[in-house]
Amino acid sequence: MTFLFAINPVSGGEEKTAWEEGIQSYFADKPHTVHLFHLNGKTDDEQIRQQLEAHKPDRVVAVGGDGTIKIVATALLDSGIPLGVLPAGSANGMARELGIPPDVEGSLDVLINGIEKATDIIAVNDNDVCLHLSDIGLNAQLVQHYEKNNLRGKLGYLRSVVNVLQKRRLLRVAVTIGDECVQRAAFMIVLANARMYGTGAVINPDGTPFDGQFEVVIFRRLTFWEIIKLFWRYQPFNPKNIEIYPATSVTIETHRKAYFQIDGEYRGRITSLNATIKPGALTMLVPAPTP
Incomplete structure (x- = not known):
């Protein structure tokens, strides 16, 4: 097989030398062809298209975090x-x-011995996609603060949490799922195509990217310690403080501009959002089930 590795050299704020050396070492005695290239953050879409055309890979691999996975x-x-x-x-x-x-x-x-699995994605506002988790409100504000101040690691997250908590405000939102429209005051609304954030905090216990739907998670109450649990101690929220609605499409309207992020990347401030599930639009390699 031919493997194409798309490497984000700045993902996570760490060099990827060890990963590149590991790739070369792993495939050294295997009958596969390996191509590596670096994303540059400016012409990634064009780069990937060119690499796909040049090498006609059987499998493509994203080397980086959630943002890198989304690009590829x-x-x-x-x-x-x-x-x-x-x-x-x-x-x-x-x-x-x-x-x-x-x-x-x-x-x-997993690249060699894993299985292929049809994976859902969420189409957002007709021109963007979400693989994992997107949200409006408090967490998106945290992401914006984290990116703006170039923070890294757990200490960076904690500093962002403290800053954002000082400015938190409730949003008045209208959430339309099918024929039902609910009006809420909430700190954030999450479109969840999965169970947990990158911290490991479970916010959608029954979520999966393989079931042809996503969940709309409405956070109506947030205490200081619940925020700390989510971003610092990696514990889930108290379920009494959230509502979860299964959906294949949703429209969200806010009474004022609200912070918005997709898969850990800040997207600006918005007053409306439309999202629709695209079942099985992406094929991913996952570990084979254990006997």
Whole structure:
């Protein structure tokens, strides 16, 4: 087989030398062809298209975090080419969700011995996609603060949490799912195509990217300690404080501009959002089930 590795050299704020060396070492005695290239953050879409055309890979691998996976996955939608993941980012939420081992050799083994699985994505506002988790409100504000101040690691998250908590405000939202419209005051609304954030905090216990639907999670109450549990101690919220609605499409309207993020990347402030599930639009490599 021919493998194409798309490496994000700055994902997670760490060099990827060890990952690159691990890839070369792993495939040294295997009868496969391997091509590696670096994303540059400016012309990634064009780069990926050129690499796909030049090498005609059997499998493509994203080496980085959730943002890297999304960049590569977008280029592979509806192509049938399987996408593998080497979790080399700072928050590897999608890799956790898929059960990808966190180490170099373990994640590389999945590329050879794993299985292909049709994976859902969420189309957002007709021009963007969500693989994992998107949200409006408090967490998106945290992501914006984290990116703006170039923070890294757990301490960076904690500093962002403290800053955002000082400015938190309730949103008045209208959420329309099918024929039902609910009006709520909420701190954030999550579109969940999975169970947990990259921190490991479970916010959608029954979620899965393989069931042809996503969940709309409405956070109506947030206490200081619940926020700390989510972003610091990696514990789930108290279920009494959230509502979860299964959906294949949703429209969300806010009374004022609200912070918005997709898969850990800040997207600006919005007052409306439309989202629709695209079942099985992406083929991913996941660990084979244990006997």
